[in-house]
Amino acid sequence: MKIHRWLFVVLALFIGIGAGIVYGWIIDPVDFFNLTPDTLRADFKADYVLMVAEAYHSHRDPGLSARQLAIFGSQSPTSIASQGWTYARANQFAEPDLALIQELVTALQAWSGIP
Amino acid sequence: MSRFPWGVFLALLLGFGAGLAYAWVISPLQVVDAVPSALRDDFKDQYRSAIAAAYAGAGNIERAQARLALLGDTNSIEALNAQAQRLLANGEFQSADQVVLLSAALQGNGIALVPPPSTPSMQPADIQPSLPPSTLSPIPTSPTQEIFTSTPEVTPTQTFAVAATPRPTQTPIPTIGVSFKLIAQESLCDSNLPDGLLQVLVLNSNRRQMPGMGIRITWETNEDRFFTGLKPELGNGYADFLMTPNIAYSVQLAQGSDVASGLIAPACQTSSGEHYSGGFKLTFQQPK
Numbered sequence: 001m002k003i004h005r006w007l008f009v010v011l012a013l014f015i016g017i018g019a020g021i022v023y024g025w026i027i028d029p030v031d032f033f034n035l036t037p038d039t040l041r042a043d044f045k046a047d048y049v050l051m052v053a054e055a056y057h058s059h060r061d062p063g064l065s066a067r068q069l070a071i072f073g074s075q076s077p078t079s080i081a082s083q084g085w086t087y088a089r090a091n092q093f094a095e096p097d098l099a100l101i102q103e104l105v106t107a108l109q110a111w112s113g114i115p
Numbered sequence: 116m117s118r119f120p121w122g123v124f125l126a127l128l129l130g131f132g133a134g135l136a137y138a139w140v141i142s143p144l145q146v147v148d149a150v151p152s153a154l155r156d157d158f159k160d161q162y163r164s165a166i167a168a169a170y171a172g173a174g175n176i177e178r179a180q181a182r183l184a185l186l187g188d189t190n191s192i193e194a195l196n197a198q199a200q201r202l203l204a205n206g207e208f209q210s211a212d213q214v215v216l217l218s219a220a221l222q223g224n225g226i227a228l229v230p231p232p233s234t235p236s237m238q239p240a241d242i243q244p245s246l247p248p249s250t251l252s253p254i255p256t257s258p259t260q261e262i263f264t265s266t267p268e269v270t271p272t273q274t275f276a277v278a279a280t281p282r283p284t285q286t287p288i289p290t291i292g293v294s295f296k297l298i299a300q301e302s303l304c305d306s307n308l309p310d311g312l313l314q315v316l317v318l319n320s321n322r323r324q325m326p327g328m329g330i331r332i333t334w335e336t337n338e339d340r341f342f343t344g345l346k347p348e349l350g351n352g353y354a355d356f357l358m359t360p361n362i363a364y365s366v367q368l369a370q371g372s373d374v375a376s377g378l379i380a381p382a383c384q385t386s387s388g389e390h391y392s393g394g395f396k397l398t399f400q401q402p403k
């Protein structure tokens with residue numbers, strides 16, 4: 001009889017833990033703000049790369065583009081631009097936009113990083 | 116009458132607390148797939164600068180508007196103007212120019228961008244600027260809240276109908292090289308104004324105020340730039356600068372204009388005999 005009662009207590013404990021996790025992860029998760037750009041969704045990252053590519057097509061300064069892409073952290077600018085191009089191609093971005101990103105990737109690959 | 120199962124109830128509460136502590140403190144969900152509106156303010160500034168740079172390059176105002184909307188600013192134009200001020204304060208003139216131009220374009224004040232000509236030798240062969248609007252890439256749209264997942268997933272891009280890229284050639288463009296005329300120069304003695312206030316008003320040929328106009332001011336061996344449109348409450352074509360007493364300034368528009376030179380803050384006196392520095396009001400107008 002006593003063991004039976006303790007079983008209910010332990011069961012209730014586990015049910016409580018489960019309910020707490022469900023509440024904390026799903027119903028009311030921690031609010032995040034002041035995030036860094038590396039947490040952006042892939043399509044936003046790709047669109048950012050497209051913005052940099054649109055600007056590059058005008059100013060032709062790979063160093064400036066590299067600085068703009070540095071917002072994403074420690075990855076190399078070429079790698080960031082390449083990921084953007086891969087995403088853009090996989091998601092049927094318009095041909096002119098793909099060409100702009102490709103142009104940026106090519107320029108960054110050729111860029112030595114020395115001004 | 117059965118007894119209330121206090122042990123079970125307390126265990127349930129204890130478990131709930133422990134679960135909550137685990138979910139909120141020990142192992143909160145990692146953020147992936149965040150939206151631009153959740154970025155830190157300085158990153159939002161960088162995002163906005165990139166939007167302005169892309170607009171300066173491609174001249175696509177609809178796309179710029181769609182991108183700005185992702186940042187969740189209450190008023191995009193005010194956010195751009197405030198950022199332009201910060202950029203100017205940091206000496207980032209080129210970026211400030213782009214931000215001000217985008218702000219002006221959003222206000223529809225007649226400044227339009229013509230995309231710069233591409234260098235033919237460097238233009239990729241497969242760029243087709245004349246493609247129909249339906250082929251433009253979608254701008255990602257922002258959900259109301261970030262998506263939290265334990266593993267990063269690539270969400271398919273949601274479609275966003277982007278209208279045709281207007282290549283604005285119909286609106287009046289302040290052409291570089293066409294010199295603006297200095298049509299009025301007044302010295303002001305108004306004790307209600309800050310000392311040494313130099314006010315500049317820039318008008319187009321139809322006498323409408325023009326925002327985003329760069330103004331170059333020089334004195335002794337120094338030079339500075341400021342822009343119209345950063346104080347929209349005083350007029351889109353308005354800009355001002357505080358002069359130091361007894362120093363002669365020269366002012367002209369960065370795009371080319373008549374030069375207002377020898378501007379020394381006038382010595383003024385209130386009715387009670389107090390001395391203060393007056394100012395100037397210069398009005399430039401684009402010739403017809």
